[in-house]
Amino acid sequence: MERGKKAAAMGKKGFSSSPAMPPMSLDQFVSTMAPLIDMEKEAEISASVSSGATRNLETAQKRGSAIFNLKCVDAQTGLMGKSLLEFQSTKGDVLPAHKFGIHDVVILKPNKADSGSAGLGQGVVYRLKDTSITVAFDDMPEDGLNSSLRLEKVANEITYRRMKDALIQLSKGVHKGPASDLVPVLFGERQPTVAKKDVTFTAFNSNLDHSQKDAVSRALSSKNVFLLHGPPGTGKTTTVVEIILQEVKRGSKILACAASNIAVDNIVERLVPHRVKLVRLGHPARLLPQVLDSALDAQVLRGDNSSLANDIRKEMKALNGKLLKTKDKNTRREIQKELRTLTKEERKRQQLAVMDVIKTADVVLTTLTGAATRKLDSTSFDLVIIDEAAQALEIACWMPLLKGSRCILAGDHLQLPPTIQSVEAEKKGLGRTLFERLADLYGDEVTSMLTVQYRMHELIMNWSSKELYDSKIEAHPSVAAHALYDLEGANKSTSTEATLLLVDIAGCDMEEKKDEEDSTLNEGEAKVAIAHAKRLVSSGVQASDIGIITPYAAQVVLLKILRGNEDKLKEVEISTVDGFQGREKEAIIISMVRSNSKSEVGFLSDRRRMNVAVTRARRQCCLVCDTETVSSDGFLKRLVEYFEEHGEYLSASEYVDE
Numbered sequence: 001m002e003r004g005k006k007a008a009a010m011g012k013k014g015f016s017s018s019p020a021m022p023p024m025s026l027d028q029f030v031s032t033m034a035p036l037i038d039m040e041k042e043a044e045i046s047a048s049v050s051s052g053a054t055r056n057l058e059t060a061q062k063r064g065s066a067i068f069n070l071k072c073v074d075a076q077t078g079l080m081g082k083s084l085l086e087f088q089s090t091k092g093d094v095l096p097a098h099k100f101g102i103h104d105v106v107i108l109k110p111n112k113a114d115s116g117s118a119g120l121g122q123g124v125v126y127r128l129k130d131t132s133i134t135v136a137f138d139d140m141p142e143d144g145l146n147s148s149l150r151l152e153k154v155a156n157e158i159t160y161r162r163m164k165d166a167l168i169q170l171s172k173g174v175h176k177g178p179a180s181d182l183v184p185v186l187f188g189e190r191q192p193t194v195a196k197k198d199v200t201f202t203a204f205n206s207n208l209d210h211s212q213k214d215a216v217s218r219a220l221s222s223k224n225v226f227l228l229h230g231p232p233g234t235g236k237t238t239t240v241v242e243i244i245l246q247e248v249k250r251g252s253k254i255l256a257c258a259a260s261n262i263a264v265d266n267i268v269e270r271l272v273p274h275r276v277k278l279v280r281l282g283h284p285a286r287l288l289p290q291v292l293d294s295a296l297d298a299q300v301l302r303g304d305n306s307s308l309a310n311d312i313r314k315e316m317k318a319l320n321g322k323l324l325k326t327k328d329k330n331t332r333r334e335i336q337k338e339l340r341t342l343t344k345e346e347r348k349r350q351q352l353a354v355m356d357v358i359k360t361a362d363v364v365l366t367t368l369t370g371a372a373t374r375k376l377d378s379t380s381f382d383l384v385i386i387d388e389a390a391q392a393l394e395i396a397c398w399m400p401l402l403k404g405s406r407c408i409l410a411g412d413h414l415q416l417p418p419t420i421q422s423v424e425a426e427k428k429g430l431g432r433t434l435f436e437r438l439a440d441l442y443g444d445e446v447t448s449m450l451t452v453q454y455r456m457h458e459l460i461m462n463w464s465s466k467e468l469y470d471s472k473i474e475a476h477p478s479v480a481a482h483a484l485y486d487l488e489g490a491n492k493s494t495s496t497e498a499t500l501l502l503v504d505i506a507g508c509d510m511e512e513k514k515d516e517e518d519s520t521l522n523e524g525e526a527k528v529a530i531a532h533a534k535r536l537v538s539s540g541v542q543a544s545d546i547g548i549i550t551p552y553a554a555q556v557v558l559l560k561i562l563r564g565n566e567d568k569l570k571e572v573e574i575s576t577v578d579g580f581q582g583r584e585k586e587a588i589i590i591s592m593v594r595s596n597s598k599s600e601v602g603f604l605s606d607r608r609r610m611n612v613a614v615t616r617a618r619r620q621c622c623l624v625c626d627t628e629t630v631s632s633d634g635f636l637k638r639l640v641e642y643f644e645e646h647g648e649y650l651s652a653s654e655y656v657d658e
């Protein structure tokens, strides 16, 4: 029987978020993915300013891939010699709507420069606020900083090149590489195996719950592949960290990766107190300040080979000085020869310094793309661990996987998948994750689900647990009944008492609209969401404990405008649902936006998006929506009914005029 069918017949799965797909062979994978990567690359390039498609700068601005009319308000040196420049709008407070993200590569140009011009410098977005953007440049741009400026987003072609390389390596066969035993298992040609005897261990973290302990034990027993399924708030990263510590104790060399820099840094931060020998690879501007000490650059600077390289550089400087003063041909030739030798030696010393650090580390941590760096070319690992694996393209996971003989993937395919720009590539399966594919292929045989959650009040959790996790999740007693008014400084009031609150805009004349970019927004609903945030703050809840999230980008901009400069609400975080994955707040206000006579709900019906939205809340979840419109979708109807049954119902009219 084919493996996928076999798993189904044995009742091992039923946990895919999309209809079960037939198992995929290595050849099929390579031939399907190659054109899809190109499509995705094209889609990203055409959305960036440098492409012909957006030569028109006005279009670039509309699309959010350029920010115009900026002024440089601060310039500092930091981050191992990088220059940090902060920009604000010359026109007003909040930056115009844009699609810049933290860590994006950008080019700085004079405001009116041609679209094809070289610009003043290229850098990496280091910090992003509503009112300012900070960029890290390798060198301080020499001039032009006093005039009006713009930033353009650059397509990140390196990632695509590296993914393509990984695909080529896979297609050539990896018979002799470190992953030679792993590849057949991940493509269903060979069964996964586990240690004959259960592995017992003494946990470093004495608080691990039963499901976490069980998962660690099964991970340690796995010989090729293990999936750690971590629903919201269940301590997935806590468990990953315990697995890493146990594996280090066993003597394994580990490559630990995640799709995002922040997830990698989270692991680094939690490993550092255990004095693990680790190194974090990556551009310093993309790392959290608190992990910079673990960065490769910082460790290289501390190494012996690096100080030798420094001595050589000093010698070269002296020789260059001599060269400038010497006219005699023979002496010049000799100095030049010596300089060439020293240059080679210096490069060699630098490389050795890097190799030293990587060789002695028990754990190397980097993003998936970072794992394809040449610095790791000659290093293989006993274990590759990928966190956030359900948010990563499968082909991206192969960059680290090719370097290891065993793997552990952690994630939750019932939260949002990776973002894909090309609609065509998405339709053809680029977004299907390895986590999901393996879950379909092997199911429970290789999977453990964490079942105790440490974030949400029981009422918030129960909806998600029942709808998506077969009612298997339980709330830890420390959070099961926690209320907003238990927070320091908060009072018990009608606004803080409810755990679930449904604010209905049906019949309140609050129809949705489209903005110029065709994104949907709803002003009435945005006002209600802000009004509820105000009520919470008036009841003593800290603004920084409140988050307003919405599926639509245009609604985010509108909410930020409506909040304005009100000091009281400044710290309230406003974001898209997708941008808030992985985060949490004590109180979450969800603005669902859709309100129309055709009962169209668009992408609200993606259960993974609503799962992420609701499960960001720790003590209160307030759903602002048009119950008539959204109830046209069966899944959303059940959500509304759940809130009606277990929470408090209010009409939006109660918030009008606030």
Ligand SMILES: Nc1ncnc2c1ncn2[C@@H]1O[C@H](COP(=O)(O)OP(=O)(O)OP(=O)(O)O)[C@@H](O)[C@H]1O
Pocket: 207, 208, 209, 212, 230, 231, 232, 233, 234, 235, 236, 237, 238, 239, 454, 455, 582, 583
């Ligand atoms: N066994 C435990 N006992 C007490 N608290 C725990 C335990 N496991 C996890 N937590 C707490 O639960 C919270 C979430 O843990 P962690 O960051 O590991 O979760 P996660 O599953 O990676 O998060 P997300 O839901 O965002 O993916 C943290 O505050 C953590 O300290």
